[in-house]
Amino acid sequence: MSTGLTPDLGDPAILTRLFLPAASEPVVGLAVSGGPDSLALLLLARRWAAQLASPPRLIVYSLDHGLRPEAASEVSMVLEIAARFGLEARDLAWTGDKPEAGLQEAARQARYRLIGAAMAEDGARLLLTAHHRGDQAETVLMRLAHGSGVEGLKAMTPLSRVEGVDVFRPLLDVDPTSLAAVVAEAGLAPAHDPSNDDPAYERVRWRRLLPALAEQGLDSAALARFAARMGEADTALAQMADAAFAEWVTLDGFGAASLPFASFRAISPAIGRRVLGRVLNIVGGRQKPRALGQVERLYDQLMEGGLQRAATLLGAVVRRKGEWLTVSREPGRALPEAISLAPHRGLVWDQRFLITNVSDDAGLTAGPTDFMPRHRLEDFLGFKVTTPAEAIRTAPLVRDAEGGVLALGGWSFDERVTVELLID
Numbered sequence: 001m002s003t004g005l006t007p008d009l010g011d012p013a014i015l016t017r018l019f020l021p022a023a024s025e026p027v028v029g030l031a032v033s034g035g036p037d038s039l040a041l042l043l044l045a046r047r048w049a050a051q052l053a054s055p056p057r058l059i060v061y062s063l064d065h066g067l068r069p070e071a072a073s074e075v076s077m078v079l080e081i082a083a084r085f086g087l088e089a090r091d092l093a094w095t096g097d098k099p100e101a102g103l104q105e106a107a108r109q110a111r112y113r114l115i116g117a118a119m120a121e122d123g124a125r126l127l128l129t130a131h132h133r134g135d136q137a138e139t140v141l142m143r144l145a146h147g148s149g150v151e152g153l154k155a156m157t158p159l160s161r162v163e164g165v166d167v168f169r170p171l172l173d174v175d176p177t178s179l180a181a182v183v184a185e186a187g188l189a190p191a192h193d194p195s196n197d198d199p200a201y202e203r204v205r206w207r208r209l210l211p212a213l214a215e216q217g218l219d220s221a222a223l224a225r226f227a228a229r230m231g232e233a234d235t236a237l238a239q240m241a242d243a244a245f246a247e248w249v250t251l252d253g254f255g256a257a258s259l260p261f262a263s264f265r266a267i268s269p270a271i272g273r274r275v276l277g278r279v280l281n282i283v284g285g286r287q288k289p290r291a292l293g294q295v296e297r298l299y300d301q302l303m304e305g306g307l308q309r310a311a312t313l314l315g316a317v318v319r320r321k322g323e324w325l326t327v328s329r330e331p332g333r334a335l336p337e338a339i340s341l342a343p344h345r346g347l348v349w350d351q352r353f354l355i356t357n358v359s360d361d362a363g364l365t366a367g368p369t370d371f372m373p374r375h376r377l378e379d380f381l382g383f384k385v386t387t388p389a390e391a392i393r394t395a396p397l398v399r400d401a402e403g404g405v406l407a408l409g410g411w412s413f414d415e416r417v418t419v420e421l422l423i424d
Contacts, residue, residue: 034191040179112163241274253410256391284315328391338367359416363401
């Protein structure tokens with residue numbers, strides 16, 4: 001948790017603590033733009049690694065987004081500084097057409113995509129970024145303004161996964177003035193990105209408001225403490241939601257979920273929304289895990305009227321059937337076509353089922369069931385099937401080259417195939 005005091009970056013013990021999650025990595029990436037914060041990251045990471053008996057291999061990644069003419073020279077500067085301090089470095093570039101709308105988000109996605117690809121080539125599994133306490137404060141303010149819940153108000157976390165890249169932020173509780181001092185002491189002149197002062201961007205507008213807020217006691221340290229406490233609350237709510245999910249949610253072999261509506265309605269809304277969101281995520285094929293507002297609206301509709309007819313959201317169909325709430329996969333929503341199952345290989349089908357060909361047979365395929373009469377289905381399974389029709393239609397069906405059915409949904413009828421419903 002944030003203490004309000006910025007760590008002493010000259011203390012070797014502090015550096016050991018700040019960079020500890022990276023200590024076991026053989027290769028570590030550093031995202032360095034050439035600004036003061038990322039140059040401080042480069043210097044501090046080098047200082048930290050020099051303390052270790054078996055330091056990781058540090059590789060600097062610097063990206064030219066192609067948005068400013070100065071960016072290419074800034075990347076060259078980063079490579080020169082890295083070489084001066086004995087670090088490997090790679091220059092990357094975002095080429096091609098750029099979108100007119102949502103440029104910052106597109107640039108962020110491109111940055112992590114390109115760096116992630118370079119890291120994979122280099123054997124690096126962890127990327128260090130220079131996000132600091134000021135960035136955290138701005139993120140909290142933006143999310144407050146946008147009406148985020150507890151999960152959003154924890155803001156950035158030290159460890160996260162971004163666009164498929166594992167990211168570690170060792171400087172998240174460090175004041176940016178301390179980082180600027182590290183760069184100045186090293187005699188480096190950082191680059192300046194004019195977009196960091198452009199009020200067209202929301203983050204810049206909040207940054208300009210921070211001094212006035214600090215005068216009233218709401219400084220970056222206080223906002224960072226708030227984010228840390230929201231993180232603790234989020235963890236507690238997640239644990240309670242997991243317990244509620246385990247107690248009340250039943251997932252059948254077709255990937256459909258059911259839960260007793262009276263129990264669901266009785267739990268706290270903060271927990272109920274999480275349970276509902278997790279069910280939609282699992283059943284709907286993990287389509288839009290960040291669409292919290294849509295989940296909240298569906299939850300409110302359920303609580304206010306009990307849902308008089310079926311609703312569709314995030315690739316799932318939600319129904320109230322008597323005393324039960326049922327959720328099943330929505331047909332026709334980006335379901336996979338028939339896919340070949342290579343021998344001794346597995347595939348994740350529709351982000352819901354792990355299907356593995358454990359044999360030498362190369363003629364196996366997995367595709368949607370689409371349609372099968374219930375009486376034939378019951379002949380296969382040996383019991384009465386009451387799951388919604390769309391759950392049956394969207395379950396995977398595995399056949400061999402002769403058309404024989406080897407598996408259906410989560411059930412396998414042949415030793416050549418194993419099937420597992422993914423619930424995490």
